[in-house]
Amino acid sequence: MTESHDQEVAISTEDINELMRVRREKLADIEARGIEPFGRKYDFTHHAAHVIEQFESLEGSTVRLAGRIMAIRGHGKASFAHIMDMSGKVQLYFRKDVLGDTAYEEFGLIDLGDIIGLEGLVFRTNRGEISVKVTSFQILAKALRPLPDKWHGLKDIETRYRQRYLDLIVNPEVRDTFISRSKIIQSIRRYLENQGFLEVETPMLHPIAGGAAARPFITHHNALDMNLYMRIAPELYLKRLIVGGFEKVYELNRCFRNEGISIKHNPEFTTVELYQAYADYQDIMRLSEELCAAVAQELIGTTKITYQGQEIDFKPPWTRMTMTEAVKKYSGVDFNPSTVEEARVIADSLDVKYEKKDGIGKILSNVFEEVAEKHLIQPTFIIGHPTEISPLAKRNKENPEITDRFEFFIYGRELGNGFSELNDPIDQKQRFLAQVEDRNSGDDEAHMMDEDFVTALEYGLPPTGGLGIGIDRLVMLLTDNYSIRDVLLFPHMRPQRD
RNA sequence: GAUCCACUAGCUCAGUAGGUAGAGCACCUGACUUUUAAUCAGGGUGUCGAUGGUUCGAAUCCAUCGUGGAUCACCA
Numbered sequence: 083m084t085e086s087h088d089q090e091v092a093i094s095t096e097d098i099n100e101l102m103r104v105r106r107e108k109l110a111d112i113e114a115r116g117i118e119p120f121g122r123k124y125d126f127t128h129h130a131a132h133v134i135e136q137f138e139s140l141e142g143s144t145v146r147l148a149g150r151i152m153a154i155r156g157h158g159k160a161s162f163a164h165i166m167d168m169s170g171k172v173q174l175y176f177r178k179d180v181l182g183d184t185a186y187e188e189f190g191l192i193d194l195g196d197i198i199g200l201e202g203l204v205f206r207t208n209r210g211e212i213s214v215k216v217t218s219f220q221i222l223a224k225a226l227r228p229l230p231d232k233w234h235g236l237k238d239i240e241t242r243y244r245q246r247y248l249d250l251i252v253n254p255e256v257r258d259t260f261i262s263r264s265k266i267i268q269s270i271r272r273y274l275e276n277q278g279f280l281e282v283e284t285p286m287l288h289p290i291a292g293g294a295a296a297r298p299f300i301t302h303h304n305a306l307d308m309n310l311y312m313r314i315a316p317e318l319y320l321k322r323l324i325v326g327g328f329e330k331v332y333e334l335n336r337c338f339r340n341e342g343i344s345i346k347h348n349p350e351f352t353t354v355e356l357y358q359a360y361a362d363y364q365d366i367m368r369l370s371e372e373l374c375a376a377v378a379q380e381l382i383g384t385t386k387i388t389y390q391g392q393e394i395d396f397k398p399p400w401t402r403m404t405m406t407e408a409v410k411k412y413s414g415v416d417f418n419p420s421t422v423e424e425a426r427v428i429a430d431s432l433d434v435k436y437e438k439k440d441g442i443g444k445i446l447s448n449v450f451e452e453v454a455e456k457h458l459i460q461p462t463f464i465i466g467h468p469t470e471i472s473p474l475a476k477r478n479k480e481n482p483e484i485t486d487r488f489e490f491f492i493y494g495r496e497l498g499n500g501f502s503e504l505n506d507p508i509d510q511k512q513r514f515l516a517q518v519e520d521r522n523s524g525d526d527e528a529h530m531m532d533e534d535f536v537t538a539l540e541y542g543l544p545p546t547g548g549l550g551i552g553i554d555r556l557v558m559l560l561t562d563n564y565s566i567r568d569v570l571l572f573p574h575m576r577p578q579r580d
Numbered sequence: 581g582a583u584c585c586a587c588u589a590g591c592u593c594a595g596u597a598g599g600u601a602g603a604g605c606a607c608c609u610g611a612c613u614u615u616u617a618a619u620c621a622g623g624g625u626g627u628c629g630a631u632g633g634u635u636c637g638a639a640u641c642c643a644u645c646g647u648g649g650a651u652c653a654c655c656a
Binding site for chain 1: 605611612626653
């Protein structure tokens with residue numbers, strides 16, 4: 083290994099910068115002293131933050147820590163440093179008379195960013211900072227590249243996303259966001275488990291992409307010589323499980339949609355979908371608001387959050403409004419056409435676009451999105467979606483042109499969608515056929531026919547309520563992040579060139 | 581896909597009547613045994629995103645391309 087590293091230094095010296103060259107030289111120096119610059123396991127006894135929290139009981143005793151060196155302040159025969167681990171930072175104090183000449187010289191080979199393990203005594207400095215007086219240390223990983231600026235951190239957005247590890251090292255708030263994300267997901271799982279839901283895993287590779295209106299990614303299975311789709315939603319599989327006798331199931335995992343990338347969209351994103359037998363959309367609305375409120379309460383201790391300077395209260399019950407009521411409220415227009423022509427006139431008067439093939443329901447949906455959606459800042463359920471745009475939802479008993487469906491919006495964004503599931507196999511087949519017709523006339527986001535799903539319904543799907551929530555968007559709200567990229571560890575990026 | 585904006589040292593950023601580049605941190609050398617954005621003295625480490633063009637001369641002006649961001653389009 084020593085030889086190969088020496089060789090590496092010799093080969094790459096010419097095309098690396100001064101900062102990296104110096105670190106390679108220190109690496110060679112470390113190896114020349116018979117020390118492994120990339121070490122092995124290290125048994126530590128404490129984390130940095132705990133040394134500070136438990137100072138009263140730890141003062142004067144020995145602790146072992148491991149982490150990354152984030153600051154060094156040399157003072158000749160003594161030096162201060164800060165070490166950072168998962169918990170936070172604590173100051174280290176290195177003294178020549180404590181460590182001895184050799185070890186103190188070796189300390190001189192440590193750079194910002196190096197990962198070390200150490201043993202030392204807990205004490206408080208004259209200035210009052212709780213610190214560890216190092217009695218011995220070892221290098222666990224030599225950093226060959228310099229860290230971003232200690233004061234300004236890493237701001238370049240592109241580098242932050244492409245090299246997220248750097249972002250996590252130097253920007254503590256980024257680390258906090260992802261810790262929150264993990265807590266939110268745990269919280270959702272705990273809530274659903276307490277409600278008796280069974281977590282299941284259904285296929286990510288689908289022979290038929292169903293459960294949503296979206297363009298799928300296509301991939302290929304070599305052995306079977308067949309194309310498969312990355313799933314756009316787990317819905318149709320989860321409902322098969324309800325047919326199979328599971329009464330409450332959920333899946334919290336990735337979906338993939340081959341669509342544009344934006345501040346709210348990433349090609350892969352996370353949803354939780356759940357299905358509850360013998361329930362309807364009203365039950366699921368209550369579950370939705372209770373779930374979101376419980377998650378907020380658990381994460382931040384209150385149902386009131388601040389998002390982009392706007393206070394939002396998750397406390398149930400949330401406002402419920404039909405789609406036409408919302409249109410009326412925010413545009414003053416009564417959307418109650420009896421023909422497509424009348425619907426088009428209304429849309430035109432509001433300057434809302436539609437396509438030739440769009441029926442009354444789709445036009446209403448367009449109008450709603452245009453005039454009402456952006457106003458739905460506080461959590462709001464919109465109900466009464468047209469059957470035309472809801473091919474998997476059960477028709478309303480009084481008005482078969484609308485469904486027992488809801489979507490909920492927060493800060494003008496759609497976060498969740500749910501409905502009483504369509505469990506009539508004959509109606510479902512007709513709805514699929516209508517979708518296939520749309521598909522054949524060029525709508526590549528329309529559903530495909532899923533015969534097996536219809537067959538499953540023919541065996542009997544109990545009345546069921548279902549729900550899907552966009553986890554990324556929920557995390558954005560609860561962590562006050564403006565872009566979906568800031569709640570995804572590795573958001574999708576084009577490969578770098580040049 | 582469209583429009584606008586950005587890209588300069590490892591990081592954060594300056595840099596227009598066009599004259600081949602600068603600061604802070606980091607880094608290197610030296611001093612310093614309780615500092616904490618340590619301090620003091622000295623040192624600038626660069627394919628100015630890429631490629632063409634205009635010009636005696638381009639980080640700067642023009643064109644094309646790349647990457648990123650914002651807004652739109654698209655998107656259950």
